[in-house]
Amino acid sequence: MDAVVDQGISNSEIELILGNSKRNFSGITSTMLQVMSYQKDMIPLRVMGKNNLTEPSLAISFWQVVKMCQHPLKNGKLRIFHARRVDEMIQGVLLKYLFRAKIKLVFSSAAQRKRAKFTCWLTSRMDAVIAMCNASASYLENPPNTIIYHGVNTNTYASSVDKQKAWQSLDLLSPVQEKGKRGIAILGRVRKQKGVHLFVQSCIELLKDYPDYTAVIVGGIATKHEKFTQELRDKITQAGLSQRIVFAGEQDFADIPKIFSSLSLVVALSENEGFGLTVLEAMSSGAAVLASEAGAWPEVIRQGVDGYVVPVNDLAAVKEKMALLLSDEDKLTKMGLAGRQRVEEHYSVEREAKELTHFLKTLV
Template identity: 25%
Template structure:
């Protein structure tokens, strides 16, 4: 190992969603700590451009996810697994050629980096952002129990993005291998593209469109608010499942809210929209972390979130925001209405949320935690025998 350890980071996608932004924060932390970085992506995209802006070499390798919906055929799963194994063998050779000291995989969705690290006898860190897969309807190609065993076997350290994810992992992986590292979530400063705001109360919901993110709950809550005489509108930021998008459009039409709901798609930055919000809502029932919650807090906005997963870890009810029982549309509408009617409460939770988020999620704390995880994995591997596949 050189004085400047070299880390290869593997991303499951080239988009710029929450997990990908977390990867960029990890890269920034490693670069600030004097590490050399190289990134591996399954295709070109905005993430590649962001990495190259940081002068991080990027290699595009067409590996596949090892998760899919249940209707995916057995032969297709087998062929995909075989393809990934072949690519992992090729990558193992490249890791040696690059002088790689450690592989860092981002999210559970791909295993090619983990297997390649094993083949090349390199330490591996697996950064887990998901709170399991069952709520998404997806399945591991090799089955969940086998996948979790491989997660343990192919990792020197598992990084959990929250205590909620740590608890889920600890049911299958030795707890001593798990480290909780909160993302830094730097505050946005670019407000170019802010959407003009009229007199209506503006609700904002940010996240990839999917049924487990439950943006439909926000639409239904808006309908309840309008029925109660609250002149409100909803801006949805994000893209994702096309079928769920169709459902959302139909729901908006059914609730007669076409003039009150805007589907903005994926934006280069959600900060201009967050800056225009009166209340930010997050409805996901199984959120691993809840990046949007922290972003909203740092933007000084009151937040209403589902009392579940990582969201419940971030919001202290009545102090840094309001929680409501997940999937309870009426309770969501009640919480939003309370903030609309009680402006002093809204001001107080927004102020405390900003103070807490700014103190808790900092680039310095995140960089220190990431460096400790990587150096610990490197030291452990030096002290232990090399593993077998």
Template identity: 35%
Template sequence: MTNYINLDDVEVIAPNFKKRLSGVTSTIIQLVPRQRKLGLNIAVCGAGLPAELPHVRIRDFWKLWFTTKSGDHRIWHARRNIEMLPAIIMRDLLRMKLKIVFTSASQRQHKKYTKWLISKMDSVIATSHKTAKYLEVPNTVIMHGIDLERFSPAKNKQDTKRQLGLDPTKKIAGCFGRIRKQKGTDIFVDTMIEILPQHENWIAIIAGRTTAEHIDFEKSLKSKIDNANLADRILFVGEHTNIENWYQALDLFIAPQRWEGFGLTPLEAGACGVPTIAADVGAFSEIIIENKTGAMTPINDPERMIELTKFYIEDEALLSKHGKHVRHHMETEFSLQKEATAINNTYQETSDSFKG
């Protein structure tokens, strides 16, 4: 049963107007409970969100014509165009008591329509400094955080591998996320085909969902793996709700994307004590410390990816050292608590500037 709460008690609304699970949806699901623990009365609205989160009903939006019990305007935190537009209509045409905050993760020139929407925001958050460069309005950079309790190093990596049906004696390189060319899954496969024959103690795992339009792409990868006689060492394990356990089983993570908005996978791997080799897309260069928590490659550069992967898997001491460094880096710089606190502060600053 959905946990509906009274809009009278709500200070912030976090809408989710996209049914299909996405990175934005995942962000809302993780952040809202943390924000509430910090004392913020925040609720969600829309589809595709867990029933246990506090929800508000659209039919109660007439209450937005009135301020909160403390006399403040409510905050509407949009993360997509389809969430900005209705907020602008409610605030500017219907004169409802709203202030609008928008979070942008995009790293490309915005279309005129999107620029117009963003120009109407009361506050704008960028998820990285790269993203901030594409915004033409004042903004605050707040990078995504990671749940350090859910994503944490395995207590015993061999036991974790065994529980997942994997050979506990093998080292594992992983590539997680949707299986498609944009995500560079083919670069990972080509890298493993080149490296694994010379390193018998390593296997590779590909975890993630393949949507209908990318089935042929996945089939081509599996055919290439079969032709290399590596079907028993490059494994497609599908999509899992316990993905943290799969990260815990890894020894090295590879993020070979050709494009990415932000990219949470290096955070998830790092929180589990696994260093990452990543292409220079999204916020990866702002997450990874070169030669300390992982390494960066140019976009779409298979040769450099192979070179760096060999470097890591042939130096187990380095893998272990960087694994410890990356967990500490996540704890100090990328906790979900830090992100939630910074966003709550932005809400407060938005309200205070309005009062001023």
């Protein structure tokens, strides 16, 4: 394996090692894989860990990295280790300072919260820090070296030509449930922090006035959140809307783009987010968006153009803006088109890969 790693890259101006420490699939994993799909054609790279890799040949172990990085590249330049998680920063620090690996450490920071002292110390050991948006940059102890916004694959996340037809053909609800003409949804893990209760309560109060819409909650339910979910189910049943406000459960990751492409409105109401790719995926799929002031969403969404941004945990604001959207199908369509154009121009994953690769090349 070591010979394979070195073959054909000894004269490269740069070589990249990507952290990949988490076994379970997550938003960070999705980001890494999407960017990597373009970045691997721009720069020689390997991935430290085989978790969720669609190209296992790129995988390399921690100990293989230790051995490979005892010396710089033949052109004298250092390899770059890119961490996106705290435990990957730990791995990078061990590689560089314990095993004396000849590498430069880069950390991409998306979190929007005050960091623990240990995390701050790890960050201070990085050779460069990248923030995902202005909001995440503001939580760093020191200004980042650069800001590079996340992107999404605009080929994977694309709008259906006919939203209503796509929604009708979507195999998401049971035959006894009412699909309506259009679908609206909130996607992600079902828990209070994600604002699912705000979405459900707003739908309970509004959908009786808008019979063309069916609402779905797409996402897994952890055991500790079953009570919270059951309380929401009970409220829906009491309102007589069990056929129109539906918990669809966790879906296969490969089916998510098809779901997005069929939706007219996607709602994202988290109390906090790192970046929040859901909104970009929805916009790229031609859906209008209604989001809370979390993550990068206030920086991405143009108020009244692509959708609306509302204060965190503000049920009245959610209901007001959702009613405004559901009452005007033309507005929904225009916002979806505007959002798609905005993503194509500013938030594609290919753009992210190019900006990231260009920045990394400045470090060696």
